[in-house]
Amino acid sequence: MHIKSKLPSVGTTIFTIMSALANECKALNLSQGFPNYPSSQRLNDLVTNAMNNGYNQYAPMAGNLDLRFAISNKYQLLYNSTYHPEKEITVTAGATQGIYTIVSAFIRPKDEVIIFKPAYDCYQPAIELNGGKTIAIQLSAPDYKVDWNEVASHISSKTKMIIINSPHNPSGTIWSKNDMLQLQNLTRGTNIIVLSDEVYEHIIFDNEQHQSVCLFEDLKQRSFITASFGKTFHNTGWKVGYCCAPEHLMVEFRKAHQFNVFSVNHPMQKGIADYMQDSGTYLDLNTFFQQKRDLLLSLISESRFKFKPSKGTYFQVLDYSDITDEHDVDFAKRLTKDYQLASIPLSVFNEKDKDDNVLRFCFAKTDETLIKASEILCRI
Ligand SMILES: Cc1ncc(COP(=O)(O)O)c(C=O)c1O
Numbered sequence: 001m002h003i004k005s006k007l008p009s010v011g012t013t014i015f016t017i018m019s020a021l022a023n024e025c026k027a028l029n030l031s032q033g034f035p036n037y038p039s040s041q042r043l044n045d046l047v048t049n050a051m052n053n054g055y056n057q058y059a060p061m062a063g064n065l066d067l068r069f070a071i072s073n074k075y076q077l078l079y080n081s082t083y084h085p086e087k088e089i090t091v092t093a094g095a096t097q098g099i100y101t102i103v104s105a106f107i108r109p110k111d112e113v114i115i116f117k118p119a120y121d122c123y124q125p126a127i128e129l130n131g132g133k134t135i136a137i138q139l140s141a142p143d144y145k146v147d148w149n150e151v152a153s154h155i156s157s158k159t160k161m162i163i164i165n166s167p168h169n170p171s172g173t174i175w176s177k178n179d180m181l182q183l184q185n186l187t188r189g190t191n192i193i194v195l196s197d198e199v200y201e202h203i204i205f206d207n208e209q210h211q212s213v214c215l216f217e218d219l220k221q222r223s224f225i226t227a228s229f230g231k232t233f234h235n236t237g238w239k240v241g242y243c244c245a246p247e248h249l250m251v252e253f254r255k256a257h258q259f260n261v262f263s264v265n266h267p268m269q270k271g272i273a274d275y276m277q278d279s280g281t282y283l284d285l286n287t288f289f290q291q292k293r294d295l296l297l298s299l300i301s302e303s304r305f306k307f308k309p310s311k312g313t314y315f316q317v318l319d320y321s322d323i324t325d326e327h328d329v330d331f332a333k334r335l336t337k338d339y340q341l342a343s344i345p346l347s348v349f350n351e352k353d354k355d356d357n358v359l360r361f362c363f364a365k366t367d368e369t370l371i372k373a374s375e376i377l378c379r380i
Helices: 014-024 041-052 065-079 094-106 123-129 148-154 177-187 247-260 266-275 285-299 328-339 367-379
Strands: 089-092 112-117 133-138 159-165 193-197 223-228 241-244 315-319 358-362
Touching (some): 014 328, 041 266, 065 089, 065 241, 065 266, 089 094, 089 247, 094 123, 094 159, 094 193, 094 223, 094 241, 123 133, 159 177
Parallel strands (some): 112 133, 112 159, 159 193, 193 223
Antiparallel strands (some): 089 241, 223 241
16 A cells, blocks of 8 residues: 655654653653643642543534633733634633634635744644745844744735743743734735744743733734643643634634544543632643752752753753764753753754754743753753
8 A cells, every 4th residue: 555645754753752752761851841840739630520520522613611710811811802602712622722723614625824934843744735925034043033024025915823932931031012913914805814833822921921822913914823721730631621712703713623533532621620710720730840940050050051040931951062062962862861851952853954953841830850860951
């Protein structure tokens, strides 16, 4: 049988490779983006209660209504922005499914989708599986600033979507209000849909304000927001997230959603809805992760790694150009094998594997793990 792959260049991801190597070498694993401490006992109890109270059959297609109300209240509270719980919010199986479904609901063969590299790894395959063409704009270390004239030069009648991500995985940078205004100006009067990946919205540091697309009225009208409870509530394995968008976009999203997922794990949704009644469960996240970032950075300040403090997400990138000029994939592997510390080389997120000599470390780890990791980093 001859199979012609729809994704010929996709192989085993670097996350799988680095985690496998970390296990093999018994290394500290700061590569993949997940916590190594438990999700809240109260949240676990609320999910258990939901199971015991009968939330075990299909949830409504768009999601448990209590959860959609809780999400809607959050947007009102944080951004003074209204998303109607019944018409403009849909619960998804993690942000990944939300992203895939948004792309598949709107992208037709040959449509162009602009993404910014380094980019989270699920965007491009989603575009290509749907026949779309990725237009990648490469940003440069260490600031990963967008040149809006360059973006303008890529926009044409073929551009159907722009995917953005702030706070940004992997660089830990954030977009400013000016970036959002530039995007709003560039897309005004077009039919371009914006997919705003805001999974790290609650992990932003130094009193910065997250610039959600919903704060910019014209942008909001053409945008989807995707979000992930896995990131917010320290349980990436639950794979529950959501997306919100104005009704005219959400109607189309749901046409695709109901046939590729239909509905998402019901007791988890109900448990999360109850947990979110206390806004502290998501508002305290900035302080929690800022302490972890500061701990790691203070402990490695004397090391040979150079860095700009992460402004958001639970990732810190470290520049190792004062240590070696090895390719970042080789250096990441060597660190894992020789020093028992696993990270992710940034080139894998870049266009044509551009290598800036930087590695990404996840600091969603216990303080004990971060202390051990910093001791290793100081020895290199
Ligand atoms: C930027 C970004 N978007 C989306 C996702 C996927 O989120 P989920 O696990 O909820 O599917 C991740 C997970 O690492 C991410 O970093």
